[in-house]
Amino acid sequence: MPSDRKKKAAATKGKPKAATSKAKPEDEAGAAPEDADEGDGTDMDGTPLMSANASTANLEALAALSKGVKEMSVDTGRSCTGVLASHPQSRDVQISSFTLLYHGHDLLVDADLELNYGRRYGLLGPNGCGKSCMLKALAARDVPVPKHIDIYLLDREIEASDMTALEAVMSVDEEKTRMEQEAEMLAQLDMTEEVEQRLxxxxxxxxxxxxxxxxxxxASILHGLGFNKEMQxxxxxxxxxGWRMRIALARALFIDPTMLLLDEPTNHLDLEACVWLEEHLxxxxxxxxMVSHSQDFLNGVCTNIIHMQxxxxxxxxxxxxxxxQTRAELEENQMKRYKWEQEQISHMKEYIARFGHGxxxxxxxxxxxxxxxxKMVRGGLTEKxxxxxxxxxxxxxxxxLPPPVLQFTDVAFGYSPDKVLYSHVDLGVDLDSRVAIVGPNGAGKSTLLKLMVGTLEPLDGMVxxxxxxxxxxxxxxxxELLDPELSPLEYMLxxxxxxLGEEKMxxxxxxxxxxxxxxxxxxxxxxxxxxxxVVFAWLAHRTPHMLLLDEPTNHLDLETIDSLARAINEWDGGLVLVSHDFRLIGQVCNEIWEVGGGKVTRWQGDIQSYKQHLKATHAALDQRKDLK
Known part of the structure; x- marks a missing residue:
C-alpha cells in the first residue's frame, strides 16, 4: 500500500505547472548555522536548517548563534564572496565569482563552483591549498547556497553524552520538523519541475x-562502521x-542530506569499514x-573530480x-599549443625585426x-x-643491524588479565621487513606497535x-605535541x-x-x-633504523603520500605499517599480518586480495540480511 506521503506526492503532480514559481517568503527559509544544537541538546556535526515557523525565542537564539558563527569565521581568518548563478529553486548549486581568503591569503579568486544533484565529487589539491576551508565556507553558507538545500559537514565527532550510539544516530527530530514544514510550504506553490522534484x-x-x-x-549503518550490538x-x-567520529559519520549517512560534505571520512576507519563506506557512498x-587522500577510495566512490589549482x-x-588520464592528455595538448604559439611568435618577431625597415x-x-x-596577445596566449x-x-x-632486530616470543597481551587481546604471538621484524598490520578496530593493531616500541609490556612472553x-x-x-606558537623552522631548531644553522634547517x-x-x-x-x-621532518631527522607508522596518511595529500612511499622504498630500514590506505600498503609492503580472534597470523596474499575478501564478506552478510 502506498504511504500517505507517496499519495501526497502523486497528488501534487496533477496541479498545473507555471512558467515561474512564486517567490519564497523570506521568513520561511531561515537556516541554522553548522553549530546549531538539536532539540535534545546534543551537539550537531553539520548544518541542518531550523524550522520556518520557529518560535520567537528560537529565532532570537538563531540570530545570536548566527552572529557568533560570523564572528568565529572572522576570528579564524576566513572570508568569502560569491554570486548564486543557478536557479534559486534548483537542486544544483552554481556559484560564480567565488573568492576565498584565509588569514589574508588568496585560496580561490573568481572561481566557478558547480555541484550538480546526483554527482559525487572528490576535491583534490596540495596540502594547504584550502580544501577544508572551502568545505567550511560552504557549510557556514559564506556563499549564497539556496536555503532549501540542507548541508551537513562532517568535521567533528559526536558530543560525548548519555545518549547511546544508536540513539545519537537516530536523533533527527529537528531535521524531520524542518523537512515537514518545507514540504508543507512547497505544496502551496505552483508545481514547476524544480518544485516537484524537491517535494x-x-x-x-x-x-x-x-x-x-x-x-x-x-543499526545497519553503525554495524557497517564497526559497531557490534553491545557497542551500539x-x-x-x-x-x-575516533569512535565518536564514526558515530557522527553514521548520523550523517542516516540523515541523508541534500549536500553532504566529508573531510577525510576514512581517517578513523579500519580497512573493513573503509570497504563498507565505499560501497555505501x-x-x-x-x-x-569530499576531501580524501585515498586514491583507492576516490576511484570507488567519485563520479567527478574537482582540482584546486x-x-x-x-x-x-x-x-x-x-x-x-584526462589531465595528462589536456596538459599534453596544452603544451603542444604553447610550443606552436611560441614558435609563431618567435618567427613573427624575427621577421618584424629583419624586414620592418626594408x-x-x-x-x-x-x-x-x-x-x-x-591580436594573438589580446586574445590570450596559452600558458605553459x-x-x-x-x-x-x-x-x-x-x-x-644483525638479526634478530625485534623479536616476539610467545607474547600475550591484554589491558587486564581477564581480557587478553592476543596470545602465543611469535613474530620477528628485521631491517629488510616491510610489514602491514591489518584487522578491525579494537583488535589490537596499534597496541602491537606499542609493544614493539616498549611503551607497553606483555602479560606473558618476551619482546x-x-x-x-x-x-x-x-x-x-x-x-598535538607541536608548539602551535612556533613556526616549523623555529620548532625544528x-x-x-x-x-645546524638556519639555512641547513x-x-x-x-x-x-x-x-x-x-x-x-x-x-x-x-x-x-x-x-x-612537520612531524615527518622531525621524525626523519632522528635517523631511525625502523619506522612504526600508525595511520601516517591522515591529512596528507596524494602527492605527499606518493613521495612518502618513494622515500620508504629507497630507504634501507625496516617498516611496520598500520594504515587504511590500500594503495600505500600495496606500494611499500610485502608482508601482511592480520590481527583478530586473539592471534596474529600472516595473510597469504597481497592487499588487493585482502580487500576482495572483505568485500565478499560484506556481500555475504548483506545477502543473509535480505533472506531474513
Missing part, C-alpha cells in the same frame, strides 16, 4: 526517517574521539563533496584514475605580422604547463630489541639545536614540502596536512 525528494527522505525499519537502518547500546561518552544520490577550480568527469612591400608584410602578433611541485621526502640510510635499535614511531596524535624541512613563507608561519595557522609534514 518528491522530501517525501522520500521523510518516509525513510518515519519507517518502521528506521532503527534497523541506523553504549553511551557516547564512553567512546574515544556509491549509492549516494544527492550531492556529495592556481586559485581556480578545475572540473573532470570520472573517478581519480580517469582524472589522471622595402615598402616587406615593411607592409612586417606590419601585418605585427598586427597578427598583437607548470608541473606540480615534487616533494622529495628522504630518510637517511642507517646501515644494517626482545637489538641494543642499538633506534625506532621512529609516528601516530595520529603527534601533531628548538628540537635539534641551533648548531631550511633545507631539511624543505624536503618535506615546507617551503617559502610556510617555514615561518605559526604552526597553528598551518593545515593538518602541513602539520603532519
Amino acid at each position: 518528491s525528494d522530501l517525501y522520500e527522505r521523510l518516509e525513510a526517517l518515519d519507517s518502521d525499519l528506521v532503527e534497523v537502518r541506523a 547500546c553504549k553511551k557516547t561518552r564512553e567512546f574515544s574521539g 556509491k549509492k549516494f544520490k544527492r550531492i556529495l563533496l 592556481k586559485k581556480k577550480l578545475m572540473y573532470y568527469s570520472g573517478n581519480y584514475d580517469q582524472y589522471i 622595402s615598402a612591400k616587406l615593411a607592409r608584410q612586417a606590419q601585418s605580422k605585427e598586427k597578427t602578433l598583437a 604547463v607548470e608541473g606540480e611541485k615534487v616533494i622529495r621526502i628522504r630518510f637517511e640510510n642507517v646501515g644494517k 626482545k630489541r637489538h641494543n642499538h635499535l633506534r625506532i621512529g614511531q609516528y601516530h595520529q596524535h603527534l601533531t 628548538k628540537e635539534y639545536g641551533r648548531d 631550511r633545507s631539511v624541512i624543505g624536503r618535506f614540502g615546507i617551503t617559502g613563507q610556510t617555514q615561518t608561519l605559526p604552526i597553528k595557522n598551518l593545515s593538518d596536512g602541513l602539520k603532519s609534514r
